[in-house]
Structures are given as structure tokens and as C-alpha cells.
Amino acid sequence: LLQLCNPKELFLGLLEQIEQTSGEQVCQTVMLLLQPLQTVLLKLQNKKAYSVGLSLAMIMNQLTPLPVPYTKQQIQEDKLGLCQCCNAVVDFAKPFVNEVVKNMEKSSEYNDMELKEELIKFCMKSLKYPLLTAQLEQLEGIEEHPFRHFATEIIVSAVEINYTQITWELFCLMEFMGLFGDEQEFADIERKNSADSLACLSYLMFVQHFGIECFPVVFSPSYLLLCNMTHIKINGLYVCILLASFFSFPHLQDLFESCLLRMEDNSLLHHYLEFRDFINVPQDLVKIMTLCPMEHMRKKSLNILQLFIDKFDTEGKYTLFR
Secondary structure, three states: OOOOOOHHHHHHHHHHHHHHOOHHHHHHHHHHHHHHHHHHHHHOOOOHHHHHHHHHHHHHHHHOOOOOOOOHHHHHHOOOOHHHHHHHHHHHHHHHHHHHHHHHHHOOOOOOHHHHHHHHHHHHHHHHHHHOOOOOOOOOOOOOOHHHHHHHHHHHHHHHHHHHHHHHHHHOOOOOOOOOOOOOOOOOOOHHHHHHHHHHHHHHHHOOOOOHHHOOOOOOHHHHHHHHHHHHHHHHHHHHHOOOOOOOHHHHHHHHHHHHHOOOOOOEOHHHHHOHHHHHHHHHHHHHHHHOOOHHHHHHHHHHHHHHHHOEOHHHHHHHHO
């Protein structure tokens, strides 16, 4: 078909097949068509970046409605094939990631942002689904955890494509600091999706230690806490109180706890309470302790609140208790 047909027409035909699939057939259909779709995209001369982005967006849109396997048994059974399919999609994207990296190595002035932007969007979407709600702890009896492998590949790809953008988005408070580089770069990435994705990225790096070797070690524990409070506030209350998902909130509790454990007791100055999130997050924890129907979450919120208070100086403790 590749020899007889116009690559553009064949591309549209394959994409149509993916779009028309639904239900239990989604993963099977996607995995069947990934190889020919990749081959066609590599042959395209015009609008290649747009076509790659369209393909990845279509695939992720089809996968997103599927439930993410969470327990050890669900992951092992992988009834819908989501675990296998996610890793197949990463393999599908690798040649395009390698193309961007290769071009960047050839020239420091490489500024073809289209393909890079589409791949960054894919990485951000992957962090929100399936990784935000996936079970990422190492499970006994599973030699190669499919979602841990997927998370590793996504972070490696994101860092290789654009280390500066990822580290800046993750570790700086954009509302009162200037941006590195071009302020318009990746400006069309939807902010809410970006917040969820960056919260997941923080969890992967600081709790699970994926890609932590890429993190600048000069940042102090208090600065890391300051940066991550935004993610914890944006996501935590919605997930638990609005009951959007009971599986993603533990990731954010773990992220908050990890940031606090890096600090010494009584080391956090009371001036940090001037930041809105440093007041809002403990208030949210109190709401979770009283409203969340899951006992282990209520207990963990209490433990984290006590840990949070312990990190402040005397005046900060007094303010929080009051």
C-alpha cells in the first residue's frame, strides 16, 4: 500500500480506522495500526509535525475513556490491553523524539518548534492519563511494571526534547516570576491539563525518583516545598472532596509528605504563611479529615498536617494553630 498509495491518503485512512474504534477494541485496534501509521508518518514530507501531533492526540483521546488498571491482579490481567498499548505508543513516538534530539545536536540554533511542541503535548497528556491515576509502586511478582516503564520513557523523552521548559514549568512559580526563554513557547497548552500533568511529574520525580538525576540539586528543601504547594492545592481538594478520583490523591499526599520530610523541624519561617497556598493546603487537609469517606486518607491527612506544623518556627506554629 505504501508503494501504491499517496502517503497522505493512507495516513488519513489509518487515522479514520483509529477514530472509529471504541470500547474493548480500542487497544487492539491501536496496536495493530501503530506500525503502519509510524511508517507512513516517516515518509511524509509536508506537515509532518502536524500529522504526528494529530496521530498522538487521536490515540490518546481514544485511550483516555478506558479505566486504568490499579491493583496487582488488574495490571497482570490487563484485560483491555491498556498497559501494553501505552508502552507501544511510546515506542511509536520514539523515532520522532530521536529526530528532534538529533536536529538539536546538529545545531544549537535549531528552532523548528512544531514537532517539539507536539511531542511535549503528548508527554503532558501522558502524565495526566494514565500516570496521574496509575499504581506506580513496585509490585511484588511483577518483574517489569508496565506503568513504571511507561513513566520512565515519558520523562526521558520530555527531558531530551526540552529540558529547560520542563524544569522551569515544574519548579518555578510562574505567577510572580519571569519565564526562561520565549514566553510564547508552548503557550497553547491548556493550563488546567498542564497543572495536572506537572503535579504528576513532581510526584514521579520527588517521590518515585524518576528522572531525579536531571533535577538541579542547588534548590533548597523549602524552595521545593514552595513550588510544589501550587500542585498540591490545585489538585488535592478537587480529587478528594469532589470525589473525582480516589486513586490520584494519594500521589499528591505522598508528594506533600516527601517535600516535608526533606526539611528539618522548626526550619520553615513563618513568612511562608504569607503565600496563600500555605494557608489553603492545611485548611484542605482539615476538610479531608472531616469529609473524606476513606478512613486511611483521613488518618494520613492528619499525620501530614502534624508534620507540616512541625516544620514551622514558633510564630508559624502559633499562626497555624490559631
